[in-house]
Amino acid sequence: MSRSLLPVLVVLAAIVAIWYAAAIPVNAPWQESIYQRADETDVPFSRFVLDTWNQDRPVLPTAHQVFRELYNTTIAVSPTVPRSLVFHAWVTLSATMAGFGMGTVLGIGLAVLIVHNHAMNRSLMPWIVASQTIPILALAPLIVVIGFNLFTGQLGMPTEPARFLSKALISAYLSFFPVTVGMVKGLRAPERIQLDLMHTYHASATQTFFKLRWPSALPYLFTSMKVGVAASLVGTIVGELPTGAVAGLGARLLAGSYYGQTVQIWSALFAASILAALLVIAVGLVERLVNKRLGARAA
Amino acid sequence: MSQLQHYLALVAAGTGLFGLVALLAGAPFENPALLLFCALSTLSLLRLAVPVSLWLDGVLAALGLAAVLAALPTPAVTISPFWLTLIAAWLFAWLFVDRLSAALAARRYEPRLGVLIPLLFGISVLVIWEAVTRGTNVPEVILPPPSAIWARIVTSTATLWADFQQTFLKSVLIGYALGCGAGFVVAILIDRSNFLKRGLLPLGNFVSALPIIGVAPIMVMWFGFDWPSKAAVVVIMTFFPMLVNTIAGLGAAGSMDRDLMRTYAASYWQTLTKLRLPAAAPFIFNALKINSTLALIGAIVAEFFGTPVVGMGFRISTEVGRMNVDMVWAEIAVAALAGSAFYGVVVLIERATTYWHPSVRGA
Known part of the structure; x- marks a missing residue:
């Protein structure tokens, strides 16, 4: 280092x-x-x-202009007013976290099914791999707008939670692919000989899962979570573009580009990058913590 | 048959039986296809006495899905037999897939038949999608049935082609070539300096986690609304993966091989072209594959920030606003097709050029 x-x-x-x-x-x-x-x-x-x-x-814009704008819109103003980037970053971050949580749980669940069921593996895996090659992000406006209309219209939700949920959906959608692929690899990481050992212990499928497969899948999980959290942030930001969202880093980017406020665009971009870095670092910290608890040596 | 398969077979046949009863109680000959399927799936209860080939389950599943489709246009379809048929067909499909994959695992059939499973899965999803959207009258603005999307694709090929030309042939391909080319050249230049390599590699890795797509509004401001701004976004998005992978690849040649080149008194360029670049090929192709997806995403999303009135991203964002959801899905289908085809072409080129490498030979 x-x-x-x-x-x-x-x-x-x-x-x-x-x-x-x-x-x-x-x-x-x-x-x-x-x-x-x-x-x-x-x-x-x-x-x-x-x-x-x-x-x-x-x-x-030059670096000092961008950082002055960042300073003016984060530290110099109260985080509750819409001028504050902290406010916008929080709107984006909360949707990202919700979506990332959903996507990760879904991805792990799917991976468990795939690893334990031949038929699931053969039916789903080719499609999941193929879906990696298509521009899923293009679906973002569709999911966001349709989700928004569905939640507010059919389900009678107020606009703010509906907007939040539809953004979280696209962000979940983007983060679940990397997690599934990584976890399938990870849950299959134990070697034949280790599985055979569990067999000689007369371990049940559940025991094998929690004592062997899950621990050996954790490094893969964290690697793919780092990819997934970056992807879900991008998903939320793109999801903030079409709904006429007034809050969030994506909305800030769009507003900046409408009014030619270059400094605002750059500062939103920097804020998004800082957020991404923090998220990846946070996942890394959790990884270290878990590794420490499991007594694993640092990779 | 395993326990799960027994249950599946029983439940599937039972559902068919219920469907048959419901049909006979109503108007049995209105939908001959439903009647035929329900009768046949009830007959499959015979498996309690004689073993039934897994292919018969497959045929039943296909028949059921077809019967559902055939029954769809009839508006007077009595609800319950229709849904029971759908459920039974889905259960038979599951049973078939389960039995086939078990048989494949036991090597009783050619492994090539494995392709049937994802195929059947995909078809089932499409049929269920079609049946549910049309059977329960889901509003088209929420989810159009696949048939409506297909009809839209057929009727608006001219628009789709124009969008494809604008987004894919101009922004994506040009940006991809420039970005990958620049990343490659810069990597080769940097590779000569250990200091720069150590400085740029962590940064390059870091950049991959950033939402680079956010530069799109800046690029639109700099290069205007037409394709050059989108190509610029694609250049930036594809540059770093190529840079990082090429640098990693150039370090992949073993020290033994390099020493051998030195004993031959090979010059830097000879070592580069004859040893290190071929050894780096898998890494470079890896970047090319990652970038093929990134490029398409970059170009489409950049169009959300302003375009002339053509392009896939433009079409998606405006048609979503106008609630023409079938057009959006048509555009997404084209994007998916373009994305997988692009990826496929890169893979084919990889197979053709690096056929000698263990990572390709093994696959």
Whole structure:
């Protein structure tokens, strides 16, 4: 870890340097037209550079603008007002967590069925594998809108829980595929000889499952949960695009793109990335905790 | 037959018997197909006396599903025999699948027959979907029956083709080629510097967890509404998996092999083209496969942020808004087909070019 810390920092610094360098020519035309309208000539280069880095609606916002916006919309305002990114992030995060929970439980359940039943394995597995190759995310608007109409119309739910649930559905849908595939692999990970040993102990199928298959599937579960949680965040964000949602990081992205608020788009994007990183790290922490409790050595 | 199979057979035949009774009590000859199936499935109770081949169960399942479809258009269908037939047919399908997979596991049939099982499963799902949506009058805006989706696909091929051209042939293919190409070239350049490799690999891995799709509004702002902005999103989405996988692949050649190349006095480029790139091929194809799906997703979702009035993502988002759900499903069917075909082509190319590699030979 520490061995690669310096290179990572250098590469990050290089990315930021390229970012700032690129912002000058990209934002230059607009800056020149500002000068032209203000009848300013002979602007010194240093001022020109600083101006391109601090436009109101730059084509390419700079890092400090994005982070200032992030600061202004997270720490500087109360998290309950709609201007706050914390508020939007929470809307997205809660739907993601709900969906991810549902998807993981569903995925594990399906994997258990597949591993224990030949017929299920042969009927479902080819379709699950094939479904990995299709753009499932394209279904998001459909599921969200139909789900929303179904919940509010037929089931008479108020709009907010309905919106939440339909977003959670798409996010569950996206996270359950990786979990199923990973868990099927994991539950099959015990070798023949270990299964035979359980057999000689006269262990029942349930005992074999909880004492052998489940523990040996855990590493696979956490690996696929990391993929799944990232996928379900993307699902929630995309699910926030079509419903005319007013809250959530996806809605923030869409609003930013409607009104040309580039800084807002970038800060929403950064917030989403930070959220994704936190979610993956959280899964990793749970993994460590579980490994510790099970007395496993770190992989 | 196992215990589960016995129960399945009994319940399936019993359901058929109930269906038969219900039919005879009502108007038995209105739906000859239902009558035939119910009678035959009742007859399958004979298996209590003589063993019945698993293929007969398969035929019964197919017959039942067909009978359900045949009974569907008749509006005066009395409800209970229809649903009983559907349930019995589904149970027979389950029984058949269970028996066939047990027989396959015991190697009593050719393994190739295994393809029947997912096929039957897929067909059953379609038939049940059709029967439930039409039998219970599910509103089309919630879930259209497959037949309506198919009818929509047939009647609007021109629109679908235009969308396919815009999204797949322009945004996806161009973005995919550029993104994968750039990732590949950058990986080869970076590979020469250990420092850069150590700096970029963790970042590249990290990026794969991020919702990169969010750059779509930025790209739309920079490159306009037409396909270049979508291609740009695809480039960004496909770049990192290719970069990370190629770098990993370039490290895959064994040190023995590299030493051998050195004893041959092979130059860097000779080692690269003759040893390291071929050894990296499985990794590179892995990235190409991941990217084939990512590219399609990227292009479709990017279109949600603004497009000219053509494209798969545009069509999906507008038709959802107009409640033309059958058109949305038609578009999704095309996207699914395009996605699997794209993936399939990559796999075929992999088989053709890396046939010598153990990972491909084994499969």
